[in-house]
Amino acid sequence: MIKGIGSGVGGLEEALAQAAKNQKARGTEGVPSADFGSTLTSAVQAVENQQAEADQSVYRVASGQDADLAGMMIALEEANIGLRAMASVRDKVVEAYQQIWNMPI
Amino acid sequence: MADILDTFSIASSGLAAERVRLQSIASNMANARTTRTPEGGPYQRQVPVFQAEAIDPFGESLDAASSRVQVAEVKTDDRPPVRVYDPTHPDAGPDGFVAYPDINVLQEMVDLMTAQRAYEANANVVEATRDMAMTALGIGR
Secondary structure (H helix, E strand, O other): OHHHHHHHHHHHHHHHHHHHHHHHHHHHHOOOOOOHHHHHHHHHHHHHHHHHHHHHHHHHHHOOOOOOHHHHHHHHHHHHHHHHHHHHHHHHHHHHHHHHHOOOO | OOOHHHHHHHHHHHHHHHHHHHHHHHHHHHOOOOOOOOOOOOOOOEEEEEEEEEOOOOOOHHHHHOEEEEEEEEEEOOOOOEEEEOOOOOOOOOOOEEEEOOOOHHHHHHHHHHHHHHHHHHHHHHHHHHHHHHHHHHOOO
């Protein structure tokens, strides 16, 4: 279960690395290889998978299929960190957007 | 690469292993005076055996060196039973001796405290990992 979530955040990291690479590619060739939207979508999808995993573990504990309370809390914590990481990235993106928007012309 | 989620999963395996230990201790305490088992004879003390399991044996140096813990097996302690003379006991042998498991409740209590502290230690690792991740997310805010 935890490995699954691990690959979820791994996906987020990968997506961010991809974004950085795209940025570079744009700088050198002027043609983006993948748009920022799809990068963002896959990152959000990874975070959503984490939330689903956490949900599942809460359900399993609540329904008595599993008594792994610590595992549940850890899954929730991982989902929390993933969400906050996503929110931090969003804040940065919005900040950059607003800086450009408020640029005096 | 040292992944925060790997740290979580290592600490989580520690928590799970200590829960198994706790369960063995509970069983040993509850059956300290048990004279009957399905296999016959008195109850035998249960001892969990832990085993290290590399998180990624073929990974880079740190991943190959870091290990989760897993319960390899729960062995039965083959100490001979304690023989107590009590001819009135239903399970007394023809010589009047009853075989009780050789379980020292004090030793089990100490094991219980050890398991409890080890659980706390692993929970603290989870918390420290979480705090470090949150600190990292706070950079530049």
